[in-house]
Amino acid sequence: MNIKKSIVIRVRLAYLVICVFACAIVYKICMIQFVDGEKWKAISNERRIFYKPVFATRGNIYSDNESILATSLPFYRVAFDPTIAETKAFNSGIDSLAMLLSRFYGDRSEDYYRRKIKNARLAGRQYIRLNSRQINYQDKKRMSGWPIFREGKNKGGVIFEKVEKRFKPFGLLAERTIGFINEDKNGAGLEYSFNNNLSGTDGEALFERIAGGSKPIYDGTEIEPQNGLDIKTTIDINLQDVAENALYKALEKTDAAYGTVILMEVKTGEIKAMANLGKTKGGYIEDYNYAVGAQGRTEPGSTFKLASMMALFEQSPGVNLTDTIDTGNGRYKIKNTYMTDAKHGGYGKITVQEVFEKSSNIGIAKLMEAHFSNNQQAFVDYLDKFGLGNTLGFQMEGEARPFIKSPQDRAWYGTTLTSMSIGYETKLSPLQTLAYYNAVANNGKKIQPIIVKEIRKSDKVIQSFKTRTLVEKVCSDETLKKVKTMLEGVVEHGTARSIRSAEYKIAGKTGTARKVKDGKYVREYSTSFAGYFPADNPKYSCIVIIDSPQGVNVYGSDVAAPVFKELADKAYARDLEMHKPLHARVTPEKYTLPQVTAGSLDDLSTICNRLGISSHPKTNDEEWVKVKTNARSLDFVPNPVMEGKVPDVTGLTLRDALFILGNQQLKVNVQGVGKRVQKQSLEAGTQINKVKQITIVLS
Missing domain, CATH: 3.30.10.20 (Trypsin Inhibitor V; Chain A)
Incomplete structure (x- = not known):
């Protein structure tokens, strides 16, 4: 066979294959178009029409006097279906509409908007977004009267897509406590913890997929969203403002890493202020809830000595405040380590009351050795009895778990008992420490702190919250009397005497704990003051933590206690109940109309x-x-x-x-x-x- 004949055969075979392939394509097209046409049309409609959620309006967050802490305000994006309007109305109004859009948005010419709308109409596009900028309700009302738009969504084609923005009237006040929630449903604070209540129930509407996006179809099957519920908090915005300002000044003055303040009502457990400020390049902001979360869980230092002394009095009721103990020259060897006191040269022989007032580490350690060295588990059992080993079940997400060692732990050493007794080798969050001090102020009853009082729908209360008792009685009345005397003595004669007040009594304890870096204790401190006031009839308990202050005076008495005093002074000055005022009689009017203006x-x-x-x-x-x-x-x-x-x-x-x-x-x-x-x-x-x-x- 010559070459020419071979080529002709190959060409004919190729042509035959192409013809067969083409026939197969035509056959398939006919099958899809005529035989299976209805099936594919149904699938197309099924995928083109879909249900889309219509988001509910988020509920409000209120303070204790019902001032709004967070609310949602409505904004809108403007979209348009240019195919809906009748030809006469469209042609007569398009020039005016393009001019108004150009003037309103100020970003494009009249010609741009005219061409955009006309081209979409010619192409049969049923949805275009006219501008990505959001407008407010007043602008929406004005736009509704523009040419073509005035015919409404069914005849004019205008689509106002609602977008809600969260607004906080008091700005950054209690920002981290109020918190946030993002599109992935992650967040912090009350917004996150009560999201199920605040978010409401989303509705549902039918949408159609079209070029450029999707447009709603109002066919009567849409489900209206159920707006979110409101929550009423216990926060007092005046006291919150005082707490944040006092804390901010102290942090700036000492160039500290972060700080937190919590103010709580003794009897109700209601938190009236919770401030958290962390250091950034631009100053201090509410970047984390140190009062509750894991980053704020630290070794409490000397504020923990209250628990140690309470355990001592429960174990040995015969120990009196006037008993003496020799603290020596301020340096005491325990196993292979040395414990020191803050005073150079030591305190010598002092009473048990003075051990607490002066915050003598050696005095506390010797008392622990004398009464617990043969039964160290008893000390830990008392801490459990006080409720220090358990979480509080706080209403906000993210509460840190306390860390309390046990003699059965592999990390329990020969020095652990004495180390724990002065606030080391154990970790508590500030709120957990405060709840314990509050128990002393509350005559031994330890209660759960709360920050949300009610969940409401408009003015109707859906659910109310009250504190619950965590420990009915943390200690005996005899022990309670002793520790109260000691706490008052700290302010009257001891390490916190600089905040003593002539108007009312304060009871509390300073704390200064060295921090751990790379497994070693360094000369950086977490300073604190925890207590309550007025000491003779407690109304508020409070804790202040200032972490890693810089400078010469970096003890709890120098850094944290003054913040406590400033907040206590303001709270005392504005609380008439603590001043026992005379109430004038008011004769009610016979006819009383609502006070609405x-x-x-x-x-x-x-x-x-x-x-x-x-x-x-x-x-x-x-x-x-x-x-x-x-x-x-x-x-x-x-x-x-x-x-x-x-x-x-x-x-x-x-x-x-x-x-x-x-x-x-x-x-x-x-x-x-x-x-x-x-x-x-x-x-x-x-x-x-x-x-x-x-x-x-x-x-």
Whole structure:
């Protein structure tokens, strides 16, 4: 066979293969199009139409007096279905709409928006996002009146996609305690711990996949979201502010690594302030909850001596505060190590009371050896009895687990008993130490600290929380009397005498613990002061921790105790119960109407109808009104919110005021405490383009 004939055969074979392949493709197309067409159309529709969650509005977080600590404000993204509008309406309105969009957003020309919308309409695209910038509620209302948009979502095609932003009216106050939660449902603080309550239940709506994204289909099958519940905390924002300021000043002064302050009511266990500040390049911020979490769990140092002395008195009731013990020259050998006291040359022979007041390490160690060396397990058993080995079951996630050694542990050495007795080789979080001191102030009853009082839906309480008893009685009344006397003596005569007050008595204990780095104790300290006040009738307990202060005076008495004193002074000054005031008699009026000054017309009308209160709206067009009280009825007078002008928010609740001012693009500073706005820094009617910030004062 010659070469030419061979080539012709190969070409014919190739042609035949291609023809067969082409026929197979045509056959498959026919099968898909005509035979299996309905099946594939169904699958296509099934994948094109899908359900998408509609997120619920997150609940509010309130302080103890119902000031808002965190709330959600609505914003919107503007999308558009250009295929919906009728041709006549579209052609007559597209030029005006493009001009308004260009002027509003200020980032693109009229021609850009006109071409974007027209091209999408010609291509049959049913969803385009006009701009990624979010708008507020006031802008949404204005846009709803623009050409084409004014026809609504069903005839005009405008789509306002709601986006909620978390807003904290008091800025960084209690930031870490309030906390956060991210899109992955990870977070910290109350936002994370109570997320199941705050988040509510998301709804569901039908969406259609189209070029450029997806668009909602309102066919009546959508499920409305159930908004989140509110939580009311125990936080007192005034005391929180004092705690943070006092702590911040101390940290800056000593260039410390971090600090924490907790203030708690003795009887109720309610935490009134919890401040946590950590050092960053820009200063100090709430970067971690040292009061509760693992990073704040440290060797407590001398504040732990209260537990050691309580165990001693329980083990040996015959030991009296006036008994003496020789602490020597300030240097004492235990096994192959030496223990020292802070005073050079030692304290010599001193009483048991003075051992505690002067915080003598040697005195405590000798007492432990004398009464527990033959039964070291008994000492640990007392610590368990006091509840120091267990977590508190605190309401916030992330509570650190206490670390208390046992003689059965391989790490229990010959020096462990004496070392533990002065606050080493054991670890507690600040909150756990405070709960123990609070038990002494509470006549021996150890209770669980709480930071959330109620979970509510509007004004209806869904669930309330009260403290529970962790240990009914940590020690005998005789022991309790001794340790109370010692704690008062620390402030009256001992290491904390610099914070002694003429107005009220303080009881407490200083602490200064050396820190461990690379397995060795170094000359860096964790300083602390824990106690309660007034000592004769305790109302508050408090702990202050300042870690790694720098400078010459780096002891608990120099660094932590003054922070305690500043907070205690402010708490005492503003708490009338501790001053036993005389209460004037108030004669109730025969007819009492609600003390309402302003609000939403819809909300106020609904409330009046439910309570059977006569009301007379002077308008039905305005959303916001002022209230005038007559003898037995309320008049609702228009309080219009005008575009570009500062609105009048006096008399409104904080949330309503934030909503209105935020929609007017004003940055809001909040001062004072209370439920309603007493005054505002900018006069109503002022042009907003001249100002960017407003201050409101609550009453």
